[in-house]
Amino acid sequence: MAPELQQYHETNKECFYNTNFPYEELSIIFNSGSSIFRNVVIYGIGDKKEILESLKENYLSTMKSIYFEGNSIRFGTRELLDAINEECNLNIVYSKSDFIQYANMIKETINKKPKKFSLALLINNCDNDELIYDTIFHDCLTLICSTKKIFFIATCTRPLFPAPGSIAREDLRCYFFKFSTFKYLISDDNEDDNMDLYDDDDEVTHKVESIKAVYDSLTPNTKHLFSLMMQQFAINNYKSILSDDVFLQAKNEFLANSVPAMQEMMTEFLDHKFIEKYHDNSGRTKYTLRIKKTVLNDFMESEGIVFDDCNEE
Numbered sequence: 001m002a003p004e005l006q007q008y009h010e011t012n013k014e015c016f017y018n019t020n021f022p023y024e025e026l027s028i029i030f031n032s033g034s035s036i037f038r039n040v041v042i043y044g045i046g047d048k049k050e051i052l053e054s055l056k057e058n059y060l061s062t063m064k065s066i067y068f069e070g071n072s073i074r075f076g077t078r079e080l081l082d083a084i085n086e087e088c089n090l091n092i093v094y095s096k097s098d099f100i101q102y103a104n105m106i107k108e109t110i111n112k113k114p115k116k117f118s119l120a121l122l123i124n125n126c127d128n129d130e131l132i133y134d135t136i137f138h139d140c141l142t143l144i145c146s147t148k149k150i151f152f153i154a155t156c157t158r159p160l161f162p163a164p165g166s167i168a169r170e171d172l173r174c175y176f177f178k179f180s181t182f183k184y185l186i187s188d189d190n191e192d193d194n195m196d197l198y199d200d201d202d203e204v205t206h207k208v209e210s211i212k213a214v215y216d217s218l219t220p221n222t223k224h225l226f227s228l229m230m231q232q233f234a235i236n237n238y239k240s241i242l243s244d245d246v247f248l249q250a251k252n253e254f255l256a257n258s259v260p261a262m263q264e265m266m267t268e269f270l271d272h273k274f275i276e277k278y279h280d281n282s283g284r285t286k287y288t289l290r291i292k293k294t295v296l297n298d299f300m301e302s303e304g305i306v307f308d309d310c311n312e313e
Contacts, residue, residue, distance in 0.1 A: 021179060023059055026059075027059040030060060030153070034149045037173040038148070039151050039153075039154075039173065040174060040177060042177050043127075043178060045157060045181070047124075047125075048179075048181060051179075052153065052155065064120070065122060066121055070124055070125045071124075073266075073267060077134065077140050080121070080141070081099060084144065084150070088113075088119060090109045100140060100143070103139070103144055106143075106144055111147055111149075117149050119149065119151075120152070121152040122153050123152055123153070124154075125278075126154040126155065128277075128279070129243075130260065131161065132162075141172070157280075157281075158281070162174070208298050208302060211295070212302070212303070214272050215303070217268070221265065225256070225266070227305050229246055230300065230305075240280075240287060242284060242286055243277075243286060243287065246262070250262050273290045
């Protein structure tokens with residue numbers, strides 16, 4: 001496995017991270033050609049979308065590149081392979097569900113490309129539960145990257161991608177680089193709620209009317225899920241809540257029978273930035289509330305939604 005590149009130090013329980021990302025140093029890996037594995041995982045606290053965008057614009061401009069948002073429920077193996085097929089003009093027509101065969105077809109076609117051909121796959125927030133444990137996704141990624149003409153740059157909070165102990169983690173030979181976009185305090189009990197919450201200045205500006213417009217477009221079950229989540233935020237003093245807790249209650253109330261089904265119901269919440277999904281230091285999936293408490297309370301009151309039982313009157 002490739003070595004881990006470190007960029008981190010700790011002093012008196014306060015972790016400080018450099019503000020300047022070492023683009024020049026890492027670009028040597030990306031632009032070294034197809035003679036080595038160039039897969040890089042950038043992990044640490046804070047969103048790294050701007051880092052990937054800067055890499056794409058300033059350091060990967062001589063090659064093809066595709067950006068993916070890994071925590072989107074719309075992203076998966078099919079979307080990855082279709083995007084490569086389209087971006088590289090491979091003209092492969094494949095509608096079956098055997099993604100391994102599809103990946104092999106892409107690999108064979110890519111191998112026929114000129115030696116200097118390169119494609120960078122930029123995957124932001126790749127450490128969501130679905131990708132970490134999706135062995136088919138990992139197998140396909142390993143296949144297409146084995147050409148060395150395709151490589152990926154992934155970002156995550158914890159170095160959990162590819163899954164530790166998996167064959168893909170060994171075969172992809174990633175460089176793991178620790179970098180964060182802001183500093184945070186480590187509490188004595190190792191809880192990280194203080195870094196997961198947004199300050200008032202960071203909350204998205206919503207109006208009761210805009211929330212109502214989205215709410216009215218939801219199905220009855222999705223409305224129920226929205227009320228359920230808002231109740232959990234209220235009970236937890238509007239701090240972040242665990243996805244597992246939300247799913248357990250949603251399952252008990254027959255709203256969803258699987259986590260992917262529940263997350264699909266949350267699409268509108270995420271797209272309109274009512275909530276935001278992320279992973280804490282332990283790798284657990286959590287949600288933070290992006291609506292101001294006063295606006296949320298006004299909306300719930302206007303709809304006659306009671307937090308105690310989440311019933312609509």
